[in-house]
Amino acid sequence: MAAPSTSENQWYTRGCYYCHYTLPVRYQQLSHIGQGSYGTVIRAFDEEIDQWVAIKKLTRPFQSDEIAQRAYRELKLTQYLTHPDAQLLQLYHVFTPEQELENFETLYFVFNFVPLNLNQFIKRLLPIAEDHINQIIYSILRGLKYMHSAGIIHRDLKPENIGIDAQSNVTILDFGLARTVDGSEKTVYVVTRWWRAPEIIINQSKYDEKVDVWSVGCIMAELILLRPLFPGTNQLTQLDAIFDVVGTPDIETLNEISNAVPLASNGGKIQKPQQDFNKLFGYKYDQTGENKISGVSPEGIDFLRSLLTFDPRRRPTVDEALKHPFLQRYRTAEDEPTKQRLIDIHQGAKHDVQEWKSIIWQMIQEFKPPSWINNKQDDNPMSSDDD
Structure with missing residues (x-):
C-alpha cells in the first residue's frame, strides 16, 4: 500500500468544495484552500504529527504524457528541495489510495501548511513598512538562492505563490512549473503574465534563472504600491506595460535578445523613457510631511531598479542581488543554505504515460518523510492588523 499512514488500511472518502478526496484517516477537519489548472488544495489536521x-x-x-511528466517533475523537484530552513515548500508525504500499479490514477502531495499568501497580505491595502518589505524580499531571495544553487528555476513566482505566517516567515510555494536549468529550450508559457520577465515574451523558450529575479522585482514593487506593477492583458500589452515603467531599450539590445517576436503593440517605434523610480517608489508622507506612510529609501529604489533590469544579461543573479546594501540589515550570508545541483536522469525524457506512472509509483514506495516534521509549528492564522 502506497501510503504514509501507520494505519495503512484505514482510508475514507469525503467531499470538500466540489472535489472528493480519498485520504488516510490521520488527515481530518478538511477545508478548501484553492484550486488551479492541475490540482486542488485543502487544509487538513494531521493527527499523527499534531499539525495542520x-x-x-x-x-x-496521467491524462497525457506531458501532464504525467509535469506530475513527475513536481514530485521530484519538491522532494529534492525539501529543507527545514530554506523558505521553500516542504514535502511531508506523497501517497495514492490505489493499491496496485495497474490501478494507479490518483496522486496526493502533503505539504507544510502556510496560513496566508502575499496576495492576501497585499489585498489588505495597508501600507507596508520598508523594513518589512526588506525582510520579505530578503527571505524570498534566500529561498531562491537554495533553489538556484540546485540548478532549479521556479518559473511562477507571484504573490499568490509566496506564503507568509504571523511572524512574517516566508515560504515559496507551488513547484508545479519548476524546472532544472539544463540549457535546453523551455516551455513557452510560464510565469503568470503580470510577473513574467520580458525575455520570456520576446525570446519565449530561451531564458535562465534570472526570470525569477525579475518576478521578485515585480513582487517588491507590488508590496510598495499595493497593486500589480505590470497588469498587461496579453503578450503585447504586457510588454508595453513594462516599457511604460522601465523605458524602451535601444534597438540593439532588443535585437540581441529577441527572436523576432513583435516587440510591442506600437512596433517598437515609440521610445519611452524610464519613469522616475524615486517618484513612483520613493517615500510618501502624511499631510504633515513628517511621517513616512509608504515607499522605500533611495537605496531600496536602486535595488528595485536592478531587479527590474530589462536586459537579463545585465540583471543580477540571486547571489548578486543578495549582496546589495539594501538587504544587509537582515542578511546573514553564512546562514544561507545551498544544495548540490540536481542530476535528474529523467529530465527531458520522452516517456509515455505508463512509463511515467511506473516511475512515480516507485518514488511513492521509496518515499521517506523528512525527520523534522514532528517539530511543532506555530501555524495560527495571521491577524488582520499585522503589518
Whole structure:
C-alpha cells in the first residue's frame, strides 16, 4: 500500500468544495484552500504529527504524457528541495489510495501548511513598512538562492505563490512549473503574465534563472504600491506595460535578445523613457510631511531598479542581488543554505504515460518523510492588523 499512514488500511472518502478526496484517516477537519489548472488544495489536521498540513490532489495526473511528466517533475523537484530552513515548500508525504500499479490514477502531495499568501497580505491595502518589505524580499531571495544553487528555476513566482505566517516567515510555494536549468529550450508559457520577465515574451523558450529575479522585482514593487506593477492583458500589452515603467531599450539590445517576436503593440517605434523610480517608489508622507506612510529609501529604489533590469544579461543573479546594501540589515550570508545541483536522469525524457506512472509509483514506495516534521509549528492564522 502506497501510503504514509501507520494505519495503512484505514482510508475514507469525503467531499470538500466540489472535489472528493480519498485520504488516510490521520488527515481530518478538511477545508478548501484553492484550486488551479492541475490540482486542488485543502487544509487538513494531521493527527499523527499534531499539525495542520496542506494536501494537494493532482487533477488527472496521467491524462497525457506531458501532464504525467509535469506530475513527475513536481514530485521530484519538491522532494529534492525539501529543507527545514530554506523558505521553500516542504514535502511531508506523497501517497495514492490505489493499491496496485495497474490501478494507479490518483496522486496526493502533503505539504507544510502556510496560513496566508502575499496576495492576501497585499489585498489588505495597508501600507507596508520598508523594513518589512526588506525582510520579505530578503527571505524570498534566500529561498531562491537554495533553489538556484540546485540548478532549479521556479518559473511562477507571484504573490499568490509566496506564503507568509504571523511572524512574517516566508515560504515559496507551488513547484508545479519548476524546472532544472539544463540549457535546453523551455516551455513557452510560464510565469503568470503580470510577473513574467520580458525575455520570456520576446525570446519565449530561451531564458535562465534570472526570470525569477525579475518576478521578485515585480513582487517588491507590488508590496510598495499595493497593486500589480505590470497588469498587461496579453503578450503585447504586457510588454508595453513594462516599457511604460522601465523605458524602451535601444534597438540593439532588443535585437540581441529577441527572436523576432513583435516587440510591442506600437512596433517598437515609440521610445519611452524610464519613469522616475524615486517618484513612483520613493517615500510618501502624511499631510504633515513628517511621517513616512509608504515607499522605500533611495537605496531600496536602486535595488528595485536592478531587479527590474530589462536586459537579463545585465540583471543580477540571486547571489548578486543578495549582496546589495539594501538587504544587509537582515542578511546573514553564512546562514544561507545551498544544495548540490540536481542530476535528474529523467529530465527531458520522452516517456509515455505508463512509463511515467511506473516511475512515480516507485518514488511513492521509496518515499521517506523528512525527520523534522514532528517539530511543532506555530501555524495560527495571521491577524488582520499585522503589518
